[in-house]
Amino acid sequence: MDYISNFLFMRSEVSLLAVMVFLLLFDLIAGKKGMKYFQPIALIAFAAHTIWTFVPYEAGVSFGGMYDYKPVMTIVKGILNIATLIVFMQAKEVFDTERQGNKRGEFYFLTMVTLLGMYFMISSGHFLMLFIGLEMASIPLATIVAMEKFSKKSAEAGAKYILLAAFSSGVMLFGISYLYGTVGTLYFTDMPNLISANPLQIMAFVFFVAGLFFKVSLVPFHLWAADVYEGAPTNVTAYLSVVSKGSAVFVLMLLLYKVFGNLIVQWQGILFAVIVLSITVGNLFALRQDNIKRFLAFSSISQAGYLALGIISGTAFGMTTMIYYIFVYVFSNLAAFGVISSIENKTGKVNISDYKGLYSTNPKLSFIMMLAMFSLGGIPIFAGFFSKFFIFAAALEKGFYVLVLIAVINTIISLYYYLLVVKAMFIDSSDNPIPTIQTDNYNRVSLFICTAGIILIGLFGVIMDKIELYSFGM
Amino acid sequence: MVAGSVALVVASAYLTVSYLAQRSAGAADPMLFTSNWMWYKPLNIAFSLGVDGVSVAMICLSAIIVMTGTFTSWKIEPLTREFFMWFCLLSTGVFGFFITTDMFTMFMFYEVALIPMYLLIGIWGSGKKEYSAMKLTLMLMGASAILLVGILGIYFSAGATTMNVLELVNIYIPMESQYLFFVLSFVGFGVLGALFPFHTWSPDGHAAAPTAVSMLHAGVLMKLGGYGCFRVSIYLMPEAAKELAPIFLVLTAIGVVYGGLAAIHQRDLKYINAYSSVSHCNLVLFAILMLTQTAMTGAVLQMLSHGLMTALFFALIGMIYGRTGTRMITEMGGLMRVIPFLGVAFVIAGLASLGLPGLSGFAAEMTIFFGAFENADVFRRVLTVAAVSSIVVTAVYILRMVGKFLYGPMQNQKHASITDAVWFERLAVIVLIAGIVYIGSFPFGLSEMLNDSLGNVIAALQR
Numbered sequence: 001m002d003y004i005s006n007f008l009f010m011r012s013e014v015s016l017l018a019v020m021v022f023l024l025l026f027d028l029i030a031g032k033k034g035m036k037y038f039q040p041i042a043l044i045a046f047a048a049h050t051i052w053t054f055v056p057y058e059a060g061v062s063f064g065g066m067y068d069y070k071p072v073m074t075i076v077k078g079i080l081n082i083a084t085l086i087v088f089m090q091a092k093e094v095f096d097t098e099r100q101g102n103k104r105g106e107f108y109f110l111t112m113v114t115l116l117g118m119y120f121m122i123s124s125g126h127f128l129m130l131f132i133g134l135e136m137a138s139i140p141l142a143t144i145v146a147m148e149k150f151s152k153k154s155a156e157a158g159a160k161y162i163l164l165a166a167f168s169s170g171v172m173l174f175g176i177s178y179l180y181g182t183v184g185t186l187y188f189t190d191m192p193n194l195i196s197a198n199p200l201q202i203m204a205f206v207f208f209v210a211g212l213f214f215k216v217s218l219v220p221f222h223l224w225a226a227d228v229y230e231g232a233p234t235n236v237t238a239y240l241s242v243v244s245k246g247s248a249v250f251v252l253m254l255l256l257y258k259v260f261g262n263l264i265v266q267w268q269g270i271l272f273a274v275i276v277l278s279i280t281v282g283n284l285f286a287l288r289q290d291n292i293k294r295f296l297a298f299s300s301i302s303q304a305g306y307l308a309l310g311i312i313s314g315t316a317f318g319m320t321t322m323i324y325y326i327f328v329y330v331f332s333n334l335a336a337f338g339v340i341s342s343i344e345n346k347t348g349k350v351n352i353s354d355y356k357g358l359y360s361t362n363p364k365l366s367f368i369m370m371l372a373m374f375s376l377g378g379i380p381i382f383a384g385f386f387s388k389f390f391i392f393a394a395a396l397e398k399g400f401y402v403l404v405l406i407a408v409i410n411t412i413i414s415l416y417y418y419l420l421v422v423k424a425m426f427i428d429s430s431d432n433p434i435p436t437i438q439t440d441n442y443n444r445v446s447l448f449i450c451t452a453g454i455i456l457i458g459l460f461g462v463i464m465d466k467i468e469l470y471s472f473g474m
Numbered sequence: 475m476v477a478g479s480v481a482l483v484v485a486s487a488y489l490t491v492s493y494l495a496q497r498s499a500g501a502a503d504p505m506l507f508t509s510n511w512m513w514y515k516p517l518n519i520a521f522s523l524g525v526d527g528v529s530v531a532m533i534c535l536s537a538i539i540v541m542t543g544t545f546t547s548w549k550i551e552p553l554t555r556e557f558f559m560w561f562c563l564l565s566t567g568v569f570g571f572f573i574t575t576d577m578f579t580m581f582m583f584y585e586v587a588l589i590p591m592y593l594l595i596g597i598w599g600s601g602k603k604e605y606s607a608m609k610l611t612l613m614l615m616g617a618s619a620i621l622l623v624g625i626l627g628i629y630f631s632a633g634a635t636t637m638n639v640l641e642l643v644n645i646y647i648p649m650e651s652q653y654l655f656f657v658l659s660f661v662g663f664g665v666l667g668a669l670f671p672f673h674t675w676s677p678d679g680h681a682a683a684p685t686a687v688s689m690l691h692a693g694v695l696m697k698l699g700g701y702g703c704f705r706v707s708i709y710l711m712p713e714a715a716k717e718l719a720p721i722f723l724v725l726t727a728i729g730v731v732y733g734g735l736a737a738i739h740q741r742d743l744k745y746i747n748a749y750s751s752v753s754h755c756n757l758v759l760f761a762i763l764m765l766t767q768t769a770m771t772g773a774v775l776q777m778l779s780h781g782l783m784t785a786l787f788f789a790l791i792g793m794i795y796g797r798t799g800t801r802m803i804t805e806m807g808g809l810m811r812v813i814p815f816l817g818v819a820f821v822i823a824g825l826a827s828l829g830l831p832g833l834s835g836f837a838a839e840m841t842i843f844f845g846a847f848e849n850a851d852v853f854r855r856v857l858t859v860a861a862v863s864s865i866v867v868t869a870v871y872i873l874r875m876v877g878k879f880l881y882g883p884m885q886n887q888k889h890a891s892i893t894d895a896v897w898f899e900r901l902a903v904i905v906l907i908a909g910i911v912y913i914g915s916f917p918f919g920l921s922e923m924l925n926d927s928l929g930n931v932i933a934a935l936q937r
Contacts, residue, residue, distance in 0.1 A: 317516060379589045380582045386514075389578070389622070393517055396626045404626075408619035415615055419592060419608065427596040427604060461514040468516050 006062040009069040012053040012077050013119050019045045020112045027105030035104070039092050042108045043442070046088060050081040056470060061125060065187050068125030072470040076250050076323060077119055083242045083330040084115055089446035090338045091235040093439065094345050100233075103147060110140040111239060118247035122254070127176050127186040130251070131169075134215070138165040141244065145232040157231025164214065164224045172211025178204030188259050195262045202266055209270070212255070215248035218308060219277040222301045226285070229297035234344050237293055238337035241300040246326040249304065253311045253322060264314055271312045276406055278305030283413045290351050292340055295417070296333070299376060302414060303329060309407055310391045313398040320471040321390040324464055328387040331453030332375035338447045339369045342439040349434060352421055356430035362437060366425040368447050375454045377418040378411050383457040390464070482565075486530075486537035493530045494923065505575060505640060517629075518636050519578045526927035528774055529572045531920065532694075532701060535781045536572065538909055539693040540565045542902035543686035546789045557598055560590040561686065568694050577625045577637045577706060581618070584666075584702070587695055588614050591679070591687065598684040610679035614666060621662025621702075627655040628710060642710055643934055652714035660707040660722060667699025668755040669722075670729030677736075680748035685792025688744070692751045693785035697777045700758040704770070704931065708762065712935040719763045720853060726763065727857045729756030734867030738874070743794070743801045746875055747787045750827060753864055754780040760861055761842040764854065765935055769845025770928045771921045772838055778920070779826070779834035779913050786823045786906040790816055793899055797892040803878045807885040813894045817880045819903045824872040826910050829865055834913035839865065841917070 007014055023042050030038065056071035088108070095104040117136025124130040142165065146158025180186055182201050183194040195201055214221040229237045256267055282302030289295035307329075310322030343365070344350050358366040375384035388411065392404050439447075457463060496506050505524030513519045525533070547557065567587025574580050588611065595607035625637075631651035634642055647655075665672040676696070680688045708715045733753025740746045754776065761773035793816055794809070795801050810817040826833035829840075846858040884890060895903065913920065 320516060374589065380585045385582070385585065390514075390517065392622060393626050396623070397630055401623065401627070405620075405623055408622055409616070412612055412616045412619055416608070416612055419611065422593070423596060423604065423608075426593060461512070461519070465515050 006067075009060040009062045010067060010123075011057070012049075012074070013116060013123075015049050015053050016112060016116050016119065019049050020109060020116070023105070023112075024109055027109070038104055039095060039108075042104075043085070043088055043092070046081075046085055046112075050078070050085055053081070054078045065189060066126045066129050067120075067123055068188065069123050070470075072319075072323070072467075073122050075467060075470055076122055076247070076326070079323070079327050079330060080115065080118060080243050080247055083246065083334060084111065084239070086330070086334045086338070086446045086449060087111075087235055087239045087243070089442045090238065090334070090341050092442040094233065094235060094341065096440070097345070100147075107144060107147065110144050113140045114138075114144075114239075115243065118243070121251050122247060125188050127179070127188075130255075131173065131176065134172075134211075135169060137244065137247070138162075138169070138215070141165075141236075141240065144236050145228060145240070147236065148233055151231070153231035154233065155231075157228040160224055160231075161228045168211045168214035168221070171207050175204045175207030175209075175211065179208065188255075191259050192261050195260065197263055197266065202263065205260060205263055205266070206270070209252070209256075209267070212248060212252045213274065216245055216252060216304050216308070217301055218274050218304050219281045219301065220274075222278070222281070225301055226294050226297045229300075230291055230294045234293065234337060234341040234350075237296075238334055238341070241296065241337075242330050242333050245300065245304060245307075246330065249307045249311075249322070249326070252308075253319060256311060257314065257319070261314075268312055268314070271308055272400075272403055275305045275308050275312065275403065278302060278308070279407055279410045283410050283417070286417050287413070290353055292350055292352050292355070292421070295352065295421075296336060296340075299414065299417070300333065302410065303333075303376070306388065306391055306407065309395050309403070312400060312403070313394045315394065315398065316471050317397065317468075318394040320464065320468040321387070321394040323467050323471065325387040325391055327463070327467075328375070328383040328453075328457055331450045331457065332372050332382075332384050335368055335372035335447060335450035335454060336376070338443055338450060339365050339372070342437065342443050343434060346437040346439075347434055352424050354434060355421065355424045356428040357433035358425040360429070361433050361435060365437075365439075365447075368451055369425060370422050371451060371454050373418040373421050377415040379415075381458060382454050384454070386458040386464075480541055482537040483541045486534045489525070490530050490534055493525060493527075508575070508640075510638075514578075517578070518634075520576050520636070520638060521574070521579055522576045522638050523573050524575045524640065525573055526930075527923040527925070528701070528704070528927045531774060531778055531924065532572045532697060533569065535697070535778050536565070536568050536694045538905060539690055539781060539785045540568075542785060542789060542905055543689045545898045545902040546689070546792055547684065547686040548898050553597065557594070557684075560594050561690075564590040564594070564687070564690060564695075568690070568698065571698050572701065575639050577629065577639060577642075580639075580702065580706070581621060581625055584621070584698060585615075585618055587698065588618065591683075591691065591695075594687045595679065595683045598687070599682040600684070601682045602678065603682040606678040606682035610675040613672070613675040617662050617665030617672070619662075620658050620665075624655050624658030624662050625706065627651060627658065628706075631655065639705060639709065647711060649713060652711045653718065656707055656711045656714035656718055659711075660703055660718075663699045663702035663707065664722070664759060665699065667696055667703065667759050668729065668733075668752045669699070669759055670725050670732060670752075670756055673729060673733070673752045673756075676752055677745055677748040680751065680788070681742060681744040685788055685795075688788040688792070689785040692748070692788060693781040696751065696755050697758075697781055700755065700762060700773065700777055703759060704762050704773070708765070709931050709934055712931075712937070715763075715765065716935065719765060723760060723763050723854065723857055726756045726760035727861050729753070730760060730861045730864045731867065734864045734871065737871045738867065740871075741802050741804055743791045743803060743875070743879075744788070746803075746871060747784060747791065750787075750868065750871070751780070751784050753868070754784070754827075757839070757842060757861065757864070760857075761845065764842075764846045764849060765932075766845045766848045767925075767928050767932045768848060769842055770931065771924050772841030772843075772845050774924050774928070775834070775841055775913065775917060775920065776838035779838040779910070782834060782906050782909040782913070783823055783826045786819065786903065786910070787827075789899075789902055789906065790820050790823065793895060794820075798886075798889050800886075803875055805885055806879040806889065807882045808880075809889060810880040811884075812890060812892055815894045815900065815903075819907060820880060821876055822907055822910070824876050826914070828869045828872045832911070832914050834910045834917075837914050837917040841921070 120133030142162035148154035286298035375382040378388040508524035570583035737749035
């Protein structure tokens, strides 16, 4: 295989890199006038990238096994692309303002760097590659978390995120080094047969997954989530909670299935505990939040628990349901964040108690918010119901009855706090409701896409079939 | 909405006629008008439809109640459009539930019918509406969570390649799984059918809901519970049903008596009727668990009878509340003279509720107790006798209620000037009374229609 054809399997990476370089140059060259067109051009370029990299192609390996492509990865990358695109659309009006306007170049570029890091993470065939991807996905993220220069909370969030990310990377590297010590290789394809569940390997494994659990924000590695979500600019929070989490949970699954197949008993035990903790702790803390970003942070911790529920079965069906769950979660969560972002941008209000009487002033926004809450809570006919049902089915298939019962009971708790938001908007009245606001067309389109996704995904079984078709390529 | 709901009644009447025509032409399948679309292949979920006598009866009931409910909320304020949007979604869930034969879609429609309740009660309700709405939603969603584990457990332990009830019935489910999943699915559906001791959502929810929603919820939605128990739990797991019936029989018998006794102590008209619903709905579950054909016929008759009766009650209570501004029987009196039409209708509903021959309650309850007594063992007979005592209790609270607020001296002079029902209210009331009289006078036509469908369940029980 000659050098160039190595890149044939890296189409999405190359394409994203091209978009990034183009935008970086544009940012450098364009004057004040040209920068007015920066955001539309960035959106168009990214949308084009999303569309032409959406077609899966045959599996392959490049760079001597460092990079390993499977068709299902295109699906996952496509989902991440869609999510990023929606985040960009929602961010447009924020970066049109005086306050944030001078940072648009950095925001788009750094976000795409993290996305590229996630691509490498997903398609890696070697632990070092995985680690590089992971770092690439976390370090720039810390800078965009701290993007609001004059906000102390944002700076605090950035510092928290980078310190904890560095710490978790250290723990992870430690695990990787032990793994290397026991098996003598770091290639994913060579390792499974050498792993024999001896105590040292189990310890190495625990250190390693702790690093990934941190990225997914599963309990007990969740402590950063609430503060970072609250302090970061809302669009970055959206990105963190959907794209960053989705990619990390997919990588977690990939490694558990591909590399640690021999440790299935051990990791099912670990996941069992982590899932129960995540779902319960996330839910119980979400109950008492008033800041809606903190609220969604805890809700997303419990959602991460549900995502992990898809993994625990260790089957291809579990993988399908998990990818499906990510797909649905993208639309539900981003719909909520789109509403929050536009309200925060116009009025600066981020508390659930401020949302009282929203329906009387902003019926459409509150309707979308309600759909998002219903979908997150798993109410039919919205997409969240189907994804939750399938996740439960996947876990039940392997006999995790107790776990599913705990998870299902937790959905009732989660429904309670999701309904509190709906109650604030629809039932409560307020003397001082949020005034009627106009969002820009980009955000409207993004909310429209999310709403369409929430309502329609569940009704078309064919989406699930397609994901399943590629999931068996593992 | 008015035109739509009338069309619903016409369509369901047409469905009944064509169903009966097909049956009399000799169609022998367990369900007619079946159709099947594959929806989610990985789990063999299909969108499959089909009706038998029981579901046709339930669909007619739903159509009538949706129509009358629409008529009684003629002047709902505020946010009229939104009210009917949620009301429509609620009706969609109800109809969808009765026509599907796939466990997944059944479960889905069950939940579709639940969630509009939260907003309907929360926004348009009265009294402790926020508390009641949340309580109702969470308790019923909790039930559906148990149910979810139940139906997935049935699917996986049957090792089936379908979620269709009609095909699952041919597969033997291992006994140890049956024990577990019978309980889960029966309780899951039973909560919606006000199974004692999980009935506590019902009085608060019904009391706080707006009139049309109380009607639909007590009249139809609670029947979803009974229907589901019968269609999924007992039909698919007859062996476990036979073994575990005694436990649930005790619970339901307690529920029957307890509901009645609790109703005696209430002063709020809606609470009286809500507890009376608890009593009657437990009687439905009680009858289903007797596992004889007669008792099951009685159960379906009771579902229909109670649906119409309680809808009539709630409609009348709503109308009276709209006029007097109170639902406390101690604050009203002598209303018969001012609103004779509503008063007479109330008395008819009350008489139907306490089982006066000629009205629907009598036909249903007689059939139930007759069928229950067919079981020769002492245990079931003792329980039946206990349940029969509820008739007396019902008579006590109905007669007290009617006597207190319809007759006797006028309590509040403002009530002397209120007006009687207007035409759309009269129409709704008359339609419901006609239904009650029809079931009471000609139950044989109905039980004929139910026979062949119930026969399938009995056949499953005897295999």
